[in-house]
Structure formats: C-alpha cells, structure tokens
Amino acid sequence: MSATAVAAPKVRAAGVRKSYGNLEVLKGIDLTVDQGEVLCLIGPSGSGKSTFLRCINHLEAIDSGRLWVGDTTVGYEQRGNKLYELSDKEICRQRTEVGMVFQHFNLFPHMTVLENLMEAPIRVLKQPRRQVRERALGLLAQVGLAEKAGSYPKSLSGGQQQRVAIARALCMQPSLMLFDEPTSALDPELVGDVLAVMRNLAETGMTMIVVTHEIGFARDVADRVAFFDGGQIVEVGPAADVITHPQQQRTREFLAAVR
Amino acid sequence: MTTLSVPSTSEYVELTTVPRRHPLRWVSAIVLVGLGVYLLADVFTNPRFGWDVVSLYLRDVSIFHGLVMTLVLTVVCMAIGIVLAVLLAVMRLSPNPVVRTFAFGYVSFFRGTPVLVQLLFWFNLAALYPVISFGLPGVHLDANTLITPFIAAVLGLGLNEAAYMSEIVRAGILSVDHGQNEAASALGLTRGQTLRRIVLPQAMRVIVPPTGNEVIGMLKTTSLVSVLAVHELLFSAQIIYAKNFETIPLLIVASIWYIAVTTVLGVGQYYLERRYARGNRTLPPTPWQQVRKFFRTHAPVERSKA
Numbered sequence: 001m002s003a004t005a006v007a008a009p010k011v012r013a014a015g016v017r018k019s020y021g022n023l024e025v026l027k028g029i030d031l032t033v034d035q036g037e038v039l040c041l042i043g044p045s046g047s048g049k050s051t052f053l054r055c056i057n058h059l060e061a062i063d064s065g066r067l068w069v070g071d072t073t074v075g076y077e078q079r080g081n082k083l084y085e086l087s088d089k090e091i092c093r094q095r096t097e098v099g100m101v102f103q104h105f106n107l108f109p110h111m112t113v114l115e116n117l118m119e120a121p122i123r124v125l126k127q128p129r130r131q132v133r134e135r136a137l138g139l140l141a142q143v144g145l146a147e148k149a150g151s152y153p154k155s156l157s158g159g160q161q162q163r164v165a166i167a168r169a170l171c172m173q174p175s176l177m178l179f180d181e182p183t184s185a186l187d188p189e190l191v192g193d194v195l196a197v198m199r200n201l202a203e204t205g206m207t208m209i210v211v212t213h214e215i216g217f218a219r220d221v222a223d224r225v226a227f228f229d230g231g232q233i234v235e236v237g238p239a240a241d242v243i244t245h246p247q248q249q250r251t252r253e254f255l256a257a258v259r
Numbered sequence: 260m261t262t263l264s265v266p267s268t269s270e271y272v273e274l275t276t277v278p279r280r281h282p283l284r285w286v287s288a289i290v291l292v293g294l295g296v297y298l299l300a301d302v303f304t305n306p307r308f309g310w311d312v313v314s315l316y317l318r319d320v321s322i323f324h325g326l327v328m329t330l331v332l333t334v335v336c337m338a339i340g341i342v343l344a345v346l347l348a349v350m351r352l353s354p355n356p357v358v359r360t361f362a363f364g365y366v367s368f369f370r371g372t373p374v375l376v377q378l379l380f381w382f383n384l385a386a387l388y389p390v391i392s393f394g395l396p397g398v399h400l401d402a403n404t405l406i407t408p409f410i411a412a413v414l415g416l417g418l419n420e421a422a423y424m425s426e427i428v429r430a431g432i433l434s435v436d437h438g439q440n441e442a443a444s445a446l447g448l449t450r451g452q453t454l455r456r457i458v459l460p461q462a463m464r465v466i467v468p469p470t471g472n473e474v475i476g477m478l479k480t481t482s483l484v485s486v487l488a489v490h491e492l493l494f495s496a497q498i499i500y501a502k503n504f505e506t507i508p509l510l511i512v513a514s515i516w517y518i519a520v521t522t523v524l525g526v527g528q529y530y531l532e533r534r535y536a537r538g539n540r541t542l543p544p545t546p547w548q549q550v551r552k553f554f555r556t557h558a559p560v561e562r563s564k565a
Contacts, residue, residue, distance in 0.1 A: 045555075057445055059441060059444060059445065065448045086448060088449055089449065092444075092448065093447065095444065095445060095446070095447040096447040097448075099445075100442075100445035102438060102441065102442060102445075104441060106438040106442035107442075108439065108442070108443075108457055108461075109461065110461050117455065119446070119448075120446035120447060123448060123452055124447040124448060124452075125447075151556065165442075168446070169446075172446060172447065
C-alpha cells in the first residue's frame with residue numbers, strides 16, 4: 001500500500017523529544033507515515049513507543065521537535081519562529097481527526113455500547129443524533145457486535161470491549177487511527193477477533209499506527225515496522241525486512257526473545 | 260499395604276449430620292428482647308411522657324409550619340452546599356496552585372470552626388459590615404435588613420456544608436479511572452464536557468451514599484438555627500412548651516417528625532444509589548420486588564380438574 005501512496009505524508013515527526021523529569025523517554029524521533037499506510041511500532045517496554053503514539057494526539061506534549069498530522073502541527077501553532085501551545089478547544093478539534101484505541105479499552109461504563117459510540121460525534125462534531133445512530137449501528141455490525149448495542153460494557157468480554165472501543169473511535173470518522181497495545185490486556189483466545197477487525201480496517205485504506213507485541217500481526221498486516229529501543233528508532237523498514245531479516249543486532253536480540 | 264481398603268458405602272448410609280447448637284445466641288437474643296420489652300413498657304406506662312399531649316400536638320399547625328421550614332432549609336442549604344462543593348472540588352484538582360490553595364483554605368476554615376459559631380457570625384454580620392456594597396459603586400444595602408435570620412441560617416449552613424461536601428465530591432472524582440479522562444480527550448471532548456458527561460456521572464456512585472448521610476445530618480443540624488429564632492421544627496416546639504411547660508411531650512413530637520423524614524430520605528437514598536450503580540454490577544432485588552416475587556410464587560394455584 002505504501003508503494004501507491006504518493007501524497008504528502010499523513011504523519012511526520014522530526015526530532016521529537018520528550019522527558020519526564022530527568023528521564024528522557026524520546027531522544028529525537030524522525031519518522032513519516034504515508035496516507036493509507038499501516039505502521040507497527042515494536043520494541044521492549046519503556047522504549048518510548050507508547051509515549052510517541054500519545055504525542056501524536058497531544059495526550060503528551062512534546063518538549064522539542066516538530067510533529068505534523070496532515071499539514072497541521074500537533075498541539076502547537078507556529079508564530080514567527082516560536083511554537084505556541086494551542087488552546088484546549090483547538091487541541092480538541094485536532095483530536096477529532098485522530099482515533100485512538102487503548103490497551104485497557106477505557107469504554108465509558110455508565111453508558112451502553114451504543115451510547116459510547118454516539119457520545120463524541122453528537123457532543124463534539126454536533127452531528128444530528130439520527131445520522132450518528134445509523135453510523136454507529138453500522139460500525140457495530142462491522143465489528144460483529146450489532147446485537148450488543150444496548151448492553152453495558154461490563155457485560156462484554158475483553159475482546160468484545162476492545163472491538164467496541166475501535167468502533168467508538170471510528171464513529172468520529174477519523175483519518176488516522178492510533179492503537180496502543182490493543183491486544184495486550186486480552187486473553188489469548190480473544191486476540192484473534194480484535195486483530196481481524198484491525199486487519200479489515202487496514203484493508204479499507206485507513207492510516208494506522210499500531211504499538212504492538214503481536215509480531216505475527218506486524219509481519220502480515222503492517223506495511224512498515226519501526227523498532228524502538230531506549231527512546232530511539234533503531235530500525236525502520238518494510239515489515240518483512242525488519243522482522244525476517246533485521247539489520248541491527250539489537251533488533252535481532254529483541255525478536256529472538258519475543259518469539 | 261499396596262491397596263487402600265475402601266469401606267463399603269453401606270457404612271455411610273445411616274449417618275446424618277447434626278448442626279452445631281448455638282446456646283449463646285439464644286441467651287443474647289432473650290436478654291435483648293427482654294430489655295426492649297421493659298423499655299417499651301416503661302415508655303408507654305410512664306405518664307410523664309405525656310402521650311396524650313404528644314398526639315395532640317403531632318398535627319399542630321405551627322409544628323407543621325416548623326416542619327416545612329426545616330425541609331426548606333435542608334433543601335436550600337444542601338443545594339448551595341452541593342453546587343459550591345462541585346466547584347471547590349474542581350478547584351482542588353486544578354493545575355493552578357493558587358486556585359488549589361484557595362479551595363483548600365476554604366475547606367480548612369469552614370471545617371475548622373463550629374457551625375454554631377458560623378451561624379452566630381452571619382447573624383451578627385451587621386456588627387462587622389453595617390453597609391454591604393459588594394465593593395460595587397452605587398450599591399448600599401443595610402446589613403440589618405439584608406441578613407434576616409433565614410438568610411443567616413442559609414449562609415451558615417450552606418457554606419459550611421459546601422466544605423464537607425467538596426471532600427466527598429473530590430473523593431468521587433478521584434475514584435474515576437484516569438483512562439476515562441484520556442479516552443474522552445482522545446475523542447475530542449473538552450475538559451468541561453469530560454467532567455459533566457464522563458467523570459461526574461461515574462463519580463456519583465461514590466458520592467451518593469455519603470451525600471445521603473449529609474442530607475440526613477443537615478436535616479437535624481437545621482435545629483441549631485433555633486438559636487437565631489428561625490421558626491423551624493425545634494423552635495416551633497420550643498415556643499409551644501415555653502407557654503404550656505409540656506417540654507418532654509413537645510420534644511417527642513419534634514423527634515417523631517425528624518425520624519419520619521429521615522426514614523423517607525433513607526428510602527430515597529436507596530433508590531438513588533441503585534440508579535447510579537447502572538452498568539457496574541447486577542443489582543439485588545429491592546424489598547418491594549422481593550415482596551412481589553413472594554406473592555407471585557405463593558399465589559393460589561388453580562389445579563386442573565383432570
């Protein structure tokens with residue numbers, strides 16, 4: 001898919017740095033993700049891949065460098081030669097373009113599945129209820145949970161909850177989807193359903209950035225894979241190359257350990 | 260000893276289990292029932308309780324007006340308390356240290372002084388500020404006419420309640436998983452929308468039970484404003500016994516009404532808690548549902564004549 005994408009990159013990071021106190025978790029990340037591309041971020045825990053993902057929708061503010069989604073700089077606005085942090089409202093507007101799926105689903109437990117999907121499109125995008133409802137039911141059918149529309153999240157299995165979370169993110173009609181270890185909190189037997197939904201989504205041409213430990217999924221579905229270690233990208237390239245023939249010693253060690 | 264000998268089943272068949280006896284439970288039950296009967300008998304035979312006077316004044320019109328005033332004070336003060344409490348709780352969680360400190364100072368001050376003292380302060384506000392202008396030009400309000408006993412009562416009880424309630428609301432907000440905030444933010448909800456639509460509804464599960472206690476506490480604390488001569492339930496009873504010297508019967512009248520209202524509030528709290536437990540666990544049936552089920556299962560059965 002990446003071979004056909006010639007438009008401007010969907011996501012572009014240049015020298016992105018981020019520290020928590022004295023601990024620098026991102027030490028200058030340079031990366032581009034093309035329109036319609038599926039990029040998997042792999043690497044050991046604490047390597048910065050989740051932090052980088054969270055910077056893309058400004059859940060974490062970056063300390064230096066630049067980060068673009070489309071042609072807008074994430075969280076900041078350039079005036080003269082300075083970057084000014086945007087207001088809450090503008091950040092919220094930027095985030096409507098970017099869907100995010102979390103490791104622990106984070107569904108709203110006091111709302112039914114359907115209400116979970118409809119909340120943001122109605123409140124944030126101010127779309128008419130009827131139109132949102134139709135789209136939400138369609139998405140639930142797509143993830144195989146049409147009959148769960150009226151259920152509360154607690155009554156669903158982890159795999160079902162995560163599929164609802166994906167549908168909830170898609171209901172905002174984003175142009176970019178971020179997945180933060182979407183299958184790490186699931187029982188092994190439930191992982192397959194979630195990955196299948198993500199695979200289908202990739203086939204529709206959605207731009208996706210996926211932090212994952214599912215090496216098989218990365219090899220089969222991702223266009224490219226980036227291997228993170230110690231706050232840096234050690235190796236990035238076509239999925240088959242990085243996973244099957246890693247160039248760097250550190251990548252080889254990691255892949256040998258997780259297999 | 261290579262095989263274990265298995266006793267034939269017939270050896271077990273005749274044995275039945277005998278539950279342990281609990282003689283001490285019987286003893287304690289008998290003692291308590293005896294004590295209860297003795298106390299009740301005394302209450303109803305001692306003529307000094309004056310039950311005839313109690314029944315006479317239970318539906319007295321000035322007692323009724325006092326009860327209404329007590330209910331009005333409870334509702335108004337709790338409303339002020341809850342609204343201010345949410346504001347204070349959000350301020351306590353603000354990223355701005357000055358805002359946080361202000362809210363902390365408010366809570367410390369109002370929790371640190373007795374509410375009776377606060378009531379007297381508000382009542383005597385005119386001594387401190389004879390003219391109230393709110394710092395605005397052209398505003399000249401006479402404190403003596405502005406601060407009626409009722410206004411002093413509402414300010415004293417309401418502002419004091421806000422301090423206690425804000426801690427309850429804060430605990431509720433903190434009980435909501437941080438992932439909820441992140442998910443809401445990622446969907447583009449503003450901080451205000453996230454608080455109103457996502458966080459507070461979930462915090463209610465933690466907030467409602469202690470708030471029920473606060474309402475019941477407030478109902479009884481309103482009796483303090485009798486010192487400001489506000490005609491609430493206790494003061495109405497006091498006015499009557501100041502004239503007819505039936506002190507005990509009229510205090511009983513007031514107490515019966517306090518118990519009646521707190522009982523009703525307790526039932527309301529029960530159903531409110533169930534409302535906010537939605538989506539979190541399967542609920543046990545209410546007593547009313549249990550009664551209905553009992554009558555359904557034990558309904559007369561029509562036998563077929565066959």
